[in-house]
Amino acid sequence: MDTDRPKTSPTARMLAFLREYAQNFLNSRLMDERRSLPPAAVSDFAEAGLLGLQVPREYGGQALSHADMNTVFTQLGAIDANLGVFCGVHNTLGLAPIMHSASEQVKRDVLPRLVTGRALTTSAISEPGIGSHLRAMSTSATMHPDGSYTINGAKKWISLGGDARYVNVFARLRDESGRRLGITAFLVDNRTPGFGIGPEMLTLGLRAVPQYDLTFRDMRVPGSALLGAEGGGLVTAKAAFMGGRVVLAAMATGAAMRSLELAQRFTRGREVATGPLAENGRIREVLAEAGAGILAVQTLISRIAAWRDAGEDVPEAWYFCAKILGCELGWSAIDTALQVLAARGFLDTSTVGQHFRDYRLFRIFEGSTEAISVYLGSTFIRNPGEFTRLIDRAGPAAPVLKLVDQVEQVGANPPDDAAAQHVHAAVVGELACWALLTMVTSEVEHRSAMHGYTAMWAEDQLRQRLRNALRAPRRHLPGMAEFADHVAGYADLIGDVDQRRWPGEEWRTDPLLR
Known part of the structure; x- marks a missing residue:
């Protein structure tokens, strides 16, 4: 504190x-x-x-x-x-x-x-067709005999991309003979010839931090622009992403705290048919559960920070867990606060309403919940020993360890169908995150009544998800063509309603003034 x-x-x-x-x-x-x-x-x-x-x-x-x-x-x-x-x-x-x-x-x-604020900086990683899938990167860099490099390509959804003087650009490096040298990072001054700034994306929330397209056309940078070793860009990018994921969880936690604070104030002064809203059992329950989620994430990111400050290596699964549950539980708490505030929460001038728009992106930022869950689950399914080592290091109490054993049981029983395997991997990834959250909250349950409630809540969440994973029958997804035909049939019910009249602002320079 x-x-x-x-x-x-x-x-x-x-x-x-x-x-x-x-x-x-x-x-x-x-x-x-x-x-x-x-x-x-x-x-x-x-x-x-x-x-x-x-x-x-x-x-x-x-x-x-x-x-x-x-x-x-x-x-x-x-x-x-x-x-x-x-x-x-x-x-x-x-x-x-x-x-x-x-x-x-x-x-x-x-x-x-x-x-000192004389310049800003950011990283350019995401591309139009790949998002944060680094290995599918198409931006290229060519090495020259004099030690300089030429970069060509395009990046998309770059926060501060049009405002940052220095941009960490990630590209696939080749030597002049075309030999691949791996993804490499370069520190680029945006005044460099060939550096292009595209349009700003008009986003639903986070409107004051614009997202830009960037282009690089035969952009020549000196050898001193190299960040790390040639071919070492993946390590550099992952390190930045991992730290950023914990920061996103911390920010979502702060917004959730503020939103619940406002909702709690509202309940104290609001009368409903059952009496004071603050005394309504169902409202108390949903607020307590939201508060438990916030405290659980606080505990999780505090554990990660303590390890890092002690100089210990932190397995990437902990960062993924912070990103997934930090952003999901944070936004869920904001949604709960908006629901409790009712019409007042839905006002566009409401603090909680703006949090609702702004923090929705956090479930997508730096890897969507679905993508990371599938990746994490797939990792543990392929290498179950990695999950075992992760758990052994944390040393959970016996009751929690029994639940962890069930998570391993789910992971050991993958389906044969490719699409179902993705679903199964997502389930395993989510279960692994809840297992880690249950472990860290159980360690501090003695600190206060709310810590005790949070530990029980986290364990109950894990138990519920395990029951669903172990007992629910596997459903067969409709085929891609079948589902596409189903959606195409919507046109018969709703017609063609594409809006073809764009905003009536004329922004182009008059030809007579050029």
Whole structure:
């Protein structure tokens, strides 16, 4: 808790700054409507230290621990998703690869500019046809005898892509003879000839942190642009993604806390047919379950941070678990708060309503829940020993261990059909996440009544999912052609309703003025 932290610590100062900023200088509604951050936000946040959270002090950063960084992002998440994602992208996807993989000279030249807000940074990984599927990347780089590289390709959905001066670009590297050298990362200045910024995507939420298309046409970069080793881009990208996934969970947790806080206030003053809403048993139950989900995720990301701060290696499954359950349970708690607030929650001016739009993306960001669950489940099905080692390291109590054994039982019984295998892998991946969550919550159930309730709730969630997985009959999916024909039949019921009149704004330059 921040009350245990010295008031003069960098983290305490940043928390105090953010709370004062939220109260006196921030208007989230205007940010959302204008699709932009306040003009002073970058310089204000840089002055407060928020643009160099884990950058070493020798470069002007704050050198925060992982636990303290989680605390900062939980606070940011409670205030505004746009500010949280702005800081998250800059600090994790942008700064982390530079800190860990750039040459010392590049660090000395670039990091001071980034932590002081004179420039921003991001990573360009996703592409039009592949999302975050790194191995399907088509952006290419060619190595030249003089040590420089030429990059060609396109990236899509790049947060801060049009605003960041420095972009970590990931590409498939080949030498001049065409020999493949693997995915490689480069630090690129957006002033480099051939660097193109495409249109901004008009998103449902997170409107003040635009997503851009980027293009690279014969973009020549020097050898000093290399981040890490040639062919080492996957390691660099994964490290940035893993850290970013925990940050997303921390932000979603903060937003969920804020949403439940508002819902709880509402119940105290709202009268319904059964009496005060706060005394309604069903409302108490749904709020308690949402609160348990939040506390469970807090416990999970605290465990990951403690391992990282102790210098221990953290298996990637823990990061996937944080991303999946952190973002799913966080958004579920926001949805619960909106439901409890009823019509007031559905107002477009409602804080919870904006959280509902903004944090919906977190279930997709940096790998969708479905994609990661299938990947994680497939990994454990192929290598059951990996799941065993993961559990053995955590050392769960005997009651939890019995449930974990059942998770292994489900994983050991895959179907033959290819489509059903994907479904089965998703189930196993989800069960593995709930097993990890149950383990960490059971360890701290003694801390308070709410911790005890959370441990029981997490165990019950795992038990329910195990019952469904072990007892439910496997359903045969309709064939792809059959389902496509079914959906094509909708046209007979709803007709052709494609809207062909686009917004009537004329943005092109008049030919006579060119």
